[in-house]
Amino acid sequence: MNLLLVGGSHKTIPIELREKLAFDGPKLVAALNELTNRFECESAIVNTCNRVEIYIARADAGGPDADLIAEFVGEFHQVPCEQFRASLYAKINEEAVTHLFRVACSLDSLIVGEGQIAGQVKKAYEAAQLAGSAGIVLHAVFQQALAVAKRVRTQTGISRGHASVSSVAVDYVRQVHAHFGDKSILVIGAGKMGALTLKHLRELKPKRILVANRSPEKAQEVAKGCGGLAIAWEKLDDALALADIVLSTTGAPEPIVTRKRFDGILSRRSRGTMVILDIAVPRDFDPGIHDGDRACLFNVDDLKRIQEQTLKERLQHVKPAEAIVDHEVKRFLNDWRRRTNGPVIAQLTQEFEKHGKAVLGELHAKFNGQFSKEQWDYIEGAIKLLQNRLLHGPISALAEEVPEPSKHTLLEAMMKMFRLER
Numbered sequence: 001m002n003l004l005l006v007g008g009s010h011k012t013i014p015i016e017l018r019e020k021l022a023f024d025g026p027k028l029v030a031a032l033n034e035l036t037n038r039f040e041c042e043s044a045i046v047n048t049c050n051r052v053e054i055y056i057a058r059a060d061a062g063g064p065d066a067d068l069i070a071e072f073v074g075e076f077h078q079v080p081c082e083q084f085r086a087s088l089y090a091k092i093n094e095e096a097v098t099h100l101f102r103v104a105c106s107l108d109s110l111i112v113g114e115g116q117i118a119g120q121v122k123k124a125y126e127a128a129q130l131a132g133s134a135g136i137v138l139h140a141v142f143q144q145a146l147a148v149a150k151r152v153r154t155q156t157g158i159s160r161g162h163a164s165v166s167s168v169a170v171d172y173v174r175q176v177h178a179h180f181g182d183k184s185i186l187v188i189g190a191g192k193m194g195a196l197t198l199k200h201l202r203e204l205k206p207k208r209i210l211v212a213n214r215s216p217e218k219a220q221e222v223a224k225g226c227g228g229l230a231i232a233w234e235k236l237d238d239a240l241a242l243a244d245i246v247l248s249t250t251g252a253p254e255p256i257v258t259r260k261r262f263d264g265i266l267s268r269r270s271r272g273t274m275v276i277l278d279i280a281v282p283r284d285f286d287p288g289i290h291d292g293d294r295a296c297l298f299n300v301d302d303l304k305r306i307q308e309q310t311l312k313e314r315l316q317h318v319k320p321a322e323a324i325v326d327h328e329v330k331r332f333l334n335d336w337r338r339r340t341n342g343p344v345i346a347q348l349t350q351e352f353e354k355h356g357k358a359v360l361g362e363l364h365a366k367f368n369g370q371f372s373k374e375q376w377d378y379i380e381g382a383i384k385l386l387q388n389r390l391l392h393g394p395i396s397a398l399a400e401e402v403p404e405p406s407k408h409t410l411l412e413a414m415m416k417m418f419r420l421e422r
Contacts, residue, residue, distance in 0.1 A: 003141065004092050005089075023047045023052065041058050059135065059137055066090035112158065152324050157316075166200050168307050182207050185198075186209075186210045187249075208228070209229070250284050256285075258286050262289045344398075347418075348414070352390065
């Protein structure tokens with residue numbers, strides 16, 4: 001195997017530079033085609049908001065080094081190499097396999113255990129397949145990376161629980177309401193975090209979504225984006241009286257709904273428990289509103305505490321996940337070496353057997369009738385034992401070798417020494 005990884009992530013490259021180096025949209029296909037044609041190799045690119053990684057592979061020796069790939073990136077994006085070269089990491093063979101497995105298992109993510117990274121690795125592999133840039137090496141390593149990610153996900157708790165404030169908020173809602181087809185959601189304000197939380201809430205498929213904002217234009221914009229209905233700011237109390245779930249994320253300097261105001265709203269309600277997700281800072285709702293019965297109020301600090309606890313629990317599963325990765329890397333590399341070296345080892349064994357039989361034939365011709373069957377069996381066994389002992393060293397060395405790109409391999413040397421053919 002000849003596998004090279006060159007890339008950078010949130011750990012090494014700031015976001016403003018990652019944006020310049022992103023292979024998004026049509027750039028991805030163009031880059032894969034250019035890499036494959038220019039370097040006569042297999043190629044795949046894992047491109048997410050947190051990482052840009054180029055995987056280059058060949059079944060035999062040769063291929064570009066890290067500097068050539070860095071030059072390609074700079075040329076492709078028209079960004080001078082000196083702006084990013086020091087931020088790139090390069091890994092070869094076993095290190096590259098280990099890194100991809102860790103990435104797919106979300107052990108190298110900004111949030112450990114995030115679920116979407118395996119899907120992003122899968123998309124990178126599928127893009128390489130569609131572009132025709134994935135060959136025998138990348139097919140093997142990416143397929144195994146996805147299989148390992150699935151094993152880690154099912155055998156450890158590293159992906160258990162939601163680790164974003166928005167998804168934690170929706171978990172709270174699910175704990176209060178069992179179904180949502182008859183529920184109304186009220187969105188107050190239009191902050192960035194609110195938009196992400198609203199996206200998760202929409203997946204619950206509520207009966208309707210109401211949007212209230214001090215700016216009528218902004219209310220209309222948000223309502224249009226979520227298939228909701230804009231409500232005049234002056235009608236906020238009416239909307240609150242109808243709402244089952246409230247998502248509030250304004251930039252108000254003080255609470256917009258006091259305890260006294262909310263008591264008046266509750267007196268008009270005939271529906272069940274109202275869940276209020278107050279993710280505004282400062283808070284939009286008086287914390288005294290929460291009674292756990294008619295109103296369940298959760299602010300951003302409540303949600304972050306759950307998020308932090310989830311992440312803390314996930315970290316306990318990192319070591320078991322890493323143990324799985326280490327085991328799977330060793331197994332993958334051993335399987336690959338057997339698959340790659342198998343035909344050569346078979347030829348080498350056949351050559352030794354051929355010469356052993358030739359020697360036995362000469363002995364039979366010279367000493368015909370002078371040895372008993374038991375003696376001939378002993379001689380044949382001794383020659384076979386010698387053959388196996390001579391082969392043990394070369395075969396073991398082949399299994400243990402970790403080839404380096406652009407360097408001659410032990411396999412190549414052995415084929416040349418014994419006049420073998422691939």
